[in-house]
Amino acid sequence: MKPRLPLLISILLFGYAFLYIPIVSLIVYSFNESRLVTVWGGFSTKWYGELLQNEQLLGAAWLSIRIAALTASLAVVLGTLAALALVRFRRFRGRGSLEVMVTAPLVMPEVIIGLSLLLLFVALETLTGWPAGRGMDTIVIAHTTFAMAYVAVVVQSRLAHMDLSLEEAALDLGARPLKVFFTITLPIIAPSLVAGWLLAFTLSLDDLVVASFVSGPGATTLPMVVYSSVRLGVSPEINALATIIVGLVSVAVLIAGGLLWRQERRNRLSAD
Amino acid sequence: MSFKPALPSARHLIIAVPWFWLALFFLLPFLFVLKISLSEPTLAQPPYLDLIREIEDGFVTIVVNFSNYQLLLADSLYLSALLGSLKVAGISTLLCLLIGYPMAYAIARSPSHWRLPLLMLIILPFWTSFLIRIYAWIGILKTNGLLNNLLMGMGLVDSPLAIMHTPIAVYIGVVYNYLPFVVLPLYATLIRLDLTLLEAAADLGCRPWKQFLLITLPLSMPGVLAGAMLVFIPVMGEFVIPDLLGGPDTLMLGKLMWTEFFSNKDWPLASSLAALLLVALILPFVLLRHFERRAEEAAT
Numbered sequence: 218m219k220p221r222l223p224l225l226i227s228i229l230l231f232g233y234a235f236l237y238i239p240i241v242s243l244i245v246y247s248f249n250e251s252r253l254v255t256v257w258g259g260f261s262t263k264w265y266g267e268l269l270q271n272e273q274l275l276g277a278a279w280l281s282i283r284i285a286a287l288t289a290s291l292a293v294v295l296g297t298l299a300a301l302a303l304v305r306f307r308r309f310r311g312r313g314s315l316e317v318m319v320t321a322p323l324v325m326p327e328v329i330i331g332l333s334l335l336l337l338f339v340a341l342e343t344l345t346g347w348p349a350g351r352g353m354d355t356i357v358i359a360h361t362t363f364a365m366a367y368v369a370v371v372v373q374s375r376l377a378h379m380d381l382s383l384e385e386a387a388l389d390l391g392a393r394p395l396k397v398f399f400t401i402t403l404p405i406i407a408p409s410l411v412a413g414w415l416l417a418f419t420l421s422l423d424d425l426v427v428a429s430f431v432s433g434p435g436a437t438t439l440p441m442v443v444y445s446s447v448r449l450g451v452s453p454e455i456n457a458l459a460t461i462i463v464g465l466v467s468v469a470v471l472i473a474g475g476l477l478w479r480q481e482r483r484n485r486l487s488a489d
Numbered sequence: 490m491s492f493k494p495a496l497p498s499a500r501h502l503i504i505a506v507p508w509f510w511l512a513l514f515f516l517l518p519f520l521f522v523l524k525i526s527l528s529e530p531t532l533a534q535p536p537y538l539d540l541i542r543e544i545e546d547g548f549v550t551i552v553v554n555f556s557n558y559q560l561l562l563a564d565s566l567y568l569s570a571l572l573g574s575l576k577v578a579g580i581s582t583l584l585c586l587l588i589g590y591p592m593a594y595a596i597a598r599s600p601s602h603w604r605l606p607l608l609m610l611i612i613l614p615f616w617t618s619f620l621i622r623i624y625a626w627i628g629i630l631k632t633n634g635l636l637n638n639l640l641m642g643m644g645l646v647d648s649p650l651a652i653m654h655t656p657i658a659v660y661i662g663v664v665y666n667y668l669p670f671v672v673l674p675l676y677a678t679l680i681r682l683d684l685t686l687l688e689a690a691a692d693l694g695c696r697p698w699k700q701f702l703l704i705t706l707p708l709s710m711p712g713v714l715a716g717a718m719l720v721f722i723p724v725m726g727e728f729v730i731p732d733l734l735g736g737p738d739t740l741m742l743g744k745l746m747w748t749e750f751f752s753n754k755d756w757p758l759a760s761s762l763a764a765l766l767l768v769a770l771i772l773p774f775v776l777l778r779h780f781e782r783r784a785e786e787a788a789t
Contacts, residue, residue: 225595229607232592236614236668239625242635246628299507306500311508318511320778324719326726326770328743329763332750333518336525336760339535362514365507394499423618426728430750440620447624447733451631459621466616474609481605 240463247456264457271454274442281439284353284428285421288360292417293410295361296368303369304376322366331430334359338431351433359431360421367420368413375409408480415469519767526760529554537756557761566740567762571769573740577656577731578724581663582717585671588664589716593675594705597682608676615669623662623733630658630734654736662730667723671716678712679705711783718777725773726766742766 247265251258268274299319302309322330338348338355348355383405387397403410425440432438446452528537529552541551561567596607614622629635630653637649652658682705690700706713728743735744742762750759 225591225598228591229595229599232588232668233610235588235665236611239622239629239665240614240617242629243621243625295507295510298503299511302504302507306504309500309504311504314516315504315508315511317778318508318515320781321774322515324722324774324777326723326743326766328726328728328746329522329766330515332746332759332763333522334514336521336756337514337518340521358514362511365510369507419616423620425620426747440618443618443620443624444729447620447627451624451628455621455624459618459624462621463617467613470609470613470616474605478605 240459243456243459244463247453247460249453249456252453264453265461268454268457268461273437274439274454274458277437277439277442280353280436281422284356284360284438285418287357288364288421289414289417291357291361292364292368293414296365296413296417297372297406297410299365299369300372300376304373319366319369322363323370325363327424327426328430330359330363331427334362334427335430351431352436355431355433356428356436356438359427360417360424363427364417364420367416371413371416372406372409375406379405408477412473415473419466522760522763522767525757526557526764527553527555528757529556530755530757535756536754554757557757560758561761561765567745567765570740570742570745571765574725574742574766575769577659577663577727577739577741578721581660581667581724582721584660584664585667585720586713586717589668589671590675590713592668593672593679593712596672597676597679604680608673611669611672619666620729622666623729626658626662626665626734627653630661653734656735656739658734659731659739662734663720663724663727666730667720670719674716674719675709675712678709682708711780714780715777718773718780722770722773722777725770742769 248260248262249256249258250261250263299315302315303312303319306312334355335351338351342348342350379402383401384397387401388394392400423440424438425444428438429441432441443455443458446455524540525537528540530536531538538552540553541549592611596604596611599607627634631637632649632651632653634653636652637646640646641649652661686704686708687700690704691697695703726743726746727741728747731739731741731744732747735741742765746759746762746766749755749762
């Protein structure tokens with residue numbers, strides 16, 4: 218069937234316009250002189266200057282980045298282990314429960330994850346004394362728990378499509394399994410680990426709801442500061458922050474996309 | 490199996506480490522939600538009475554309190570929040586499918602070197618902050634926002650449209666944020682569709698719209714249902730979108746739970762709301778697992 222081309226193109230144009238107009242409007246108005254977000258008062262970069270002087274926001278951003286980096290690293294290790302277990306070991310006790318526990322965090326409403334973890338932390342603290350109070354540690358644990366599920370999905374699809382003959386050849390030639398894992402398996406799945414790390418980092422950096430539940434006094438993350446400022450109304454400083462985030466993300470995604478594209482082309486060439 | 494662990498215990502470690510992490514930090518917490526939902530609120534830190542109490546040395550008593558659940562049933566506020574969540578989740582799932590299906594279809598039928606960039610463009614907004622993307626819609630939808638300025642400037646409306654703080658704003662926000670979750674699974678099933686089936690149908694004189702209804706749509710059903718559940722389940726408990734874009738009459742479970750917890754400091758009632766939400770999500774979750782498995786089987 219030859220689908221009607223103009224129809225398909227207009228569907229795509231409409232869809233992408235819907236996705237990108239809000240983001241473009243944020244960027245445009247971040248350079249607006251006027252405080253009123255919908256009135257154009259001329260080009261200015263003063264909101265970026267104010268952003269850099271907002272110490273509360275910068276402190277929160279630094280905390281969020283540290284939490285996200287820790288979360289992403291932990292989530293990559295745990296998520297990769299979960300993916301290895303599910304792809305490489307066909308039958309084991311607890312497989313069904315592991316499958317459910319890896320899928321459920323992907324869709325579980327954040328309010329439930331946040332509340333339930335908070336209640337766990339409170340109960341653990343009265344029983345064992347750990348965690349003493351809530352803050353960065355508890356946020357990292359909470360974020361790792363849902364982020365590892367995303368990592369597991371990304372790594373699983375890579376592992377499932379991997380050519381096993383390379384590992385078999387190495388094993389036949391006498392390499393030890395651990396060495397095979399580090400010299401063959403790991404380099405092959407490395408792109409998915411990088412993608413998983415970035416995904417976990419972004420999810421953690423972005424989370425408001427779960428962090429609000431499991432955070433304590435003194436641990437205010439960037440989304441919490443943004444949320445309280447957005448609740449008070451539209452502010453050009455948040456537009457400037459949004460533009461910086463969009464810029465960083467676009468650069469990262471373009472680089473990742475380029476790498477992915479090159480690898481896919483190389484795979485296709487070697488497959489031919 | 491080719492991957493034989495170095496030590497007999499390596500296999501166990503690979504399985505046990507993620508299993509215990511998730512059991513401790515994902516599964517076990519639900520038991521605490523259940524437990525606290527059966528306790529009484531009190532003015533203390535933490536603000537609930539423990540179920541197991543020691544009366545006098547050695548004697549313990551377990552006090553189970555169902556009043557939170559009785560309140561959920563008695564006060565129509567909670568029932569309307571459940572219905573409100575179901576309505577918002579249902580309608581936005583449908584809207585996501587109506588917009589996402591044609592997009593996924595168009596991407597799957599585009600020239601192969603276009604597909605990856607087009608998919609990347611779908612995912613890119615998802616990588617930028619969720620909160621900030623919701624915030625962007627405030628600037629567009631509010632009374633003196635971009636949309637109203639544009640419509641009034643074009644002379645299409647005389648007075649600004651009240652969209653902000655209405656259910657329409659909530660639907661726009663939800664569809665905007667959850668669109669990638671339907672486009673990706675739909676694309677995955679549509680790209681694997683065997684095009685020779687369509688050719689055969691066309692050769693036998695089947696019209697294009699009938700080919701779509703009889704072949705493409707049924708074969709992409711696993712993708713449709715997986716995508717639908719990926720939207721429906723999280724939206725049921727959504728808090729940020731109804732809070733920032735919705736009005737006071739936008740009643741949803743996630744928002745109500747947040748208020749009970751943070752404003753009213755009623756942890757037991759918030760827990761029973763969480764339990765109610767969990768129960769409402771069991772069936773959609775089972776469906777999701779079922780259709781994801783079917784989609785996987787279709788892929789291999």
